[in-house]
Amino acid sequence: MTLAATAPADIDRHERLAQWVDRHSGRIMVLPAVLILLAFAIFPLIVSAYLSLSRFALAGGSFKLTFIGFYNYSRLLVGAQQYHLLGTFKEMGAAGWTLLAVVGLAMAAWLARYVGTGFTIAGFAGRLVTSALILALAVVMAGTVLAGGFQGTLSNTLLYVVLGVAVQFALGLGLALLCAQPIRARSLFRVLFFVPLMVTPVGVAYMFRMLADMQKGPFAPISHLLGFGPWSWATDAWSARLMVLVGDTWQWTPFMFIVLLAAIENQPRDQLEAAHLDGASRLQILRDITWPAIAPVAATVVLIRLIEAFKLIDMPNVLTAGGPGLATESLTLHAFIAWRTQDLGGSAAVGYILLFVSTITCVSFFNFVVRPARRYQ
Numbered sequence: 001m002t003l004a005a006t007a008p009a010d011i012d013r014h015e016r017l018a019q020w021v022d023r024h025s026g027r028i029m030v031l032p033a034v035l036i037l038l039a040f041a042i043f044p045l046i047v048s049a050y051l052s053l054s055r056f057a058l059a060g061g062s063f064k065l066t067f068i069g070f071y072n073y074s075r076l077l078v079g080a081q082q083y084h085l086l087g088t089f090k091e092m093g094a095a096g097w098t099l100l101a102v103v104g105l106a107m108a109a110w111l112a113r114y115v116g117t118g119f120t121i122a123g124f125a126g127r128l129v130t131s132a133l134i135l136a137l138a139v140v141m142a143g144t145v146l147a148g149g150f151q152g153t154l155s156n157t158l159l160y161v162v163l164g165v166a167v168q169f170a171l172g173l174g175l176a177l178l179c180a181q182p183i184r185a186r187s188l189f190r191v192l193f194f195v196p197l198m199v200t201p202v203g204v205a206y207m208f209r210m211l212a213d214m215q216k217g218p219f220a221p222i223s224h225l226l227g228f229g230p231w232s233w234a235t236d237a238w239s240a241r242l243m244v245l246v247g248d249t250w251q252w253t254p255f256m257f258i259v260l261l262a263a264i265e266n267q268p269r270d271q272l273e274a275a276h277l278d279g280a281s282r283l284q285i286l287r288d289i290t291w292p293a294i295a296p297v298a299a300t301v302v303l304i305r306l307i308e309a310f311k312l313i314d315m316p317n318v319l320t321a322g323g324p325g326l327a328t329e330s331l332t333l334h335a336f337i338a339w340r341t342q343d344l345g346g347s348a349a350v351g352y353i354l355l356f357v358s359t360i361t362c363v364s365f366f367n368f369v370v371r372p373a374r375r376y377q
Helices: 002-023 025-052 071-077 094-117 121-144 153-179 186-198 201-211 220-225 237-265 269-277 282-309 314-319 331-340 344-376
Strands: 054-059 062-067
Touching: 002 025, 025 054, 025 344, 054 344, 071 344, 094 121, 121 153, 121 344, 153 186, 153 237, 153 282, 153 331, 153 344, 186 237, 201 237, 201 314, 237 282, 237 314, 269 282, 282 344, 314 331, 331 344
Parallel strands: none
Antiparallel strands: 054 062
8 A cells, every 4th residue: 555655656756856847947957057157257246346345455474355335436536546547637628628518419419319209218217327428438538638638547448449449340341342342362362351360469469569669670770761760659648559559450450351241241142233233333332232231240340349449458568568657558457457566456446447338338339239230130
């Protein structure tokens, strides 16, 4: 009687266990990846968040963490380190006020247009956060760069991100359109244009450091011939920033080029042939056929580059070590230097400010540029 009563119960238990496993098989399969993500991504974020609110000090062969609240952030934004992060503000001139007026009116018009079309609280809140960030960054640029003040690491990073990515996209698109044409040796051009992407960022930085050496580099004789004498680009803030931009552009333009070229070559051929038969010009074909076909890919590749550009560190670190002064120092290099001097709290605070700015920028770009571009598909 006991065996007869137990056997069906065991069978039911096994069936229930099998059914439970079947129902939760998706979560069980994902669980190892989630645990790894928590261990290697989420946990360091939590630790660094606590570090950004603490003071780290070595003591007696060990270390001591003291919770100090938002002191590291206030020191960077309105305190002793403000000049390092935001720069030195000066009284704004006509150019600064014009920039603020243009940005403010553009943001107001953008919000008003959204309210008049398809208003939702979440959508309006997202646009409000984006507008506030853009306006704040415009204030920093107008009060430091345009006003003739000292430029901090935030402005340097924005310069690398906005100007650098824009130039890389324009060059990559131009080269892709050129290599998509039926020209001779275009396969050779594709290989040549792709070479910089195969070199490590540190290697590219050292190569440009050698090329830009106006005393012993390969262009030194030309510099002497033109009468520049002992001039050095590394001693001037804007020429040093330009050199960092040139090196970063040389390295990352091939990435734009190869992705955009694949998108151009995959566009529908029948539309192109019909346009040629109708006598459409190259500009009309680019505007009405090619660009709508590659817009989703173009928006996505720009988003990827924006994320990478915020992390720029190799080029300014090797080329100029962030100098002259702090002229070429990016936010990532700022955090690295603070960490190297054992200011772990300050380094974590800089890292979280960078995370805040880059997250809002990239999420806004995805919502307002990448997602609308996908409607062309």
